[in-house]
Amino acid sequence: MPIVDYAAGNTQEYRAVMLEQIRQRKAANPNYTVVDIGGRHNPWADDVVDVYVDVFPFETDKRLYVGDVNGEDIWRELGADGPFDFVIISHVLEDIRDPITGLNWLPRIAHGGFLGLPVKHREVANSKSGYWLGQSHHYWIFGVKNDDNGEPILMVVPKWHCVNYFNTNTPHCEPMGEEDSNLGSRTLEWFDPDKAGYDRELGVIWQNTLPFWVPDYTLMVPEQIELLRTVFKDGV
Numbered sequence: 001m002p003i004v005d006y007a008a009g010n011t012q013e014y015r016a017v018m019l020e021q022i023r024q025r026k027a028a029n030p031n032y033t034v035v036d037i038g039g040r041h042n043p044w045a046d047d048v049v050d051v052y053v054d055v056f057p058f059e060t061d062k063r064l065y066v067g068d069v070n071g072e073d074i075w076r077e078l079g080a081d082g083p084f085d086f087v088i089i090s091h092v093l094e095d096i097r098d099p100i101t102g103l104n105w106l107p108r109i110a111h112g113g114f115l116g117l118p119v120k121h122r123e124v125a126n127s128k129s130g131y132w133l134g135q136s137h138h139y140w141i142f143g144v145k146n147d148d149n150g151e152p153i154l155m156v157v158p159k160w161h162c163v164n165y166f167n168t169n170t171p172h173c174e175p176m177g178e179e180d181s182n183l184g185s186r187t188l189e190w191f192d193p194d195k196a197g198y199d200r201e202l203g204v205i206w207q208n209t210l211p212f213w214v215p216d217y218t219l220m221v222p223e224q225i226e227l228l229r230t231v232f233k234d235g236v
Contacts, residue, residue, distance in 0.1 A: 002209040003152040004112075006144045006202070008119045008195065008236035014203040015044060018114055022048045022086060033084045035110060037069060037102075038092035045088050053078065070098045075105040082109045090116030091201075094123075094138040099156060103212050112207040115154070117142040120232050121196035123159060124168050124188055132164050141228075142202055145235025147211070154204060154212040155231060160224045168193070183225050190233045202236060 007014055026032045026048060033050045036043070040054040051063045053074065058064070067074025069092070078084075087110035093099035094117060106113055123134035123141045134141075141163075143155040167186040179186050215227055 002211050003144065003154070003204060003206050005205040006152060006236065008202045009200060011116075011199055011201040011203075014201070015116075018203070018205065019045060019048060025085070032086070035078070035084045035087045037087060037089040039088065039090070042090070044090070049088070051084065069102050070096055072101060072105070075101065075109065078109040079105070084110045085112070086110055087113035088116070089113065091118070094118055094135075094140045094142065097139070099140055100214060103154070103156065103210060107206075107209050112205070113210075115142075115202075115204040115206070117202040117204070119195060119200045119202050119236075120190075121192055122198070122200070124163060124166060124191055124228075125193065125196040126168055133166065133168065134159070134163075141232070143232045143235055144202065144204060145232075147213075151211070152235075154210065155235070156212050156214045157227070157231060158215070158217075160221075160228075162221050162224050163228060165225060166191075166228070183222060184229075188229060 022034060034048050035051040035053060036045055036049040037053040039045065039049065039052055040056060040058045049062055051065065052060055053065045053067065055066070055068050057066050065074060065077060067077065087106060089102065093102060093115065118135065118138065120141055120143045123138060125134060127133060127136065139159050141157045141159050144152050145155060147153045165183060165186060166188050168188055168191045219227065
């Protein structure tokens with residue numbers, strides 16, 4: 001299956017297992033190449049990485065591509081020099097304007113890869129400010145669930161401003177405003193505060209293809225609210 005493994009759990013434990021698997025592959029095949037997209041800020045995979053991609057230039061003894069992953073130029077450049085064996089893109093897609101371009105291109109530049117993403121619970125937990133949910137600089141919420149054929153698929157949902165309608169009752173100020181009779185309950189039944197810690201991430205390992213789903217961009221606020229209530233009820 002295209003998504004061969006996924007889990008929402010302890011960040012360091014999941015990464016450690018994956019890195020050991022990569023080390024074994026590189027030991028068996030010295031030409032096994034690993035690309036890290038956006039790894040400048042936190043180069044946790046540096047000992048297995050051969051190529052870095054980042055929007056900012058930085059000093060490294062590895063091969064470096066500099067470009068903006070919101071556009072296709074850098075992806076075309078990588079595609080022309082690939083395919084690589086494995087690509088790591090960790091805590092990048094939630095921060096950028098257009099993760100869809102990257103998700104479409106990833107299987108074209110590498111045979112497989114790892115996505116590191118915030119868990120869905122983190123993105124709807126009350127922020128310390130009390131006025132918005134989750135990380136203020138994140139624009140997307142991700143999860144994995146089974147599709148109609150029972151195969152895992154990545155869910156890619158815009159972090160619409162209406163997400164702040166919900167009250168997830170985490171230990172900061174409650175969001176302002178009363179419950180709207182037209183929008184219904186402010187409770188997200190799937191939210192679990194025990195799974196919203198900063199030490200957790202959604203890890204996705206894919207091979208050959210990377211299936212994902214994005215909602216219709218024409219949805220109005222009531223439809224967005226209902227989708228946020230339901231789309232993440234299953235899976236992780």
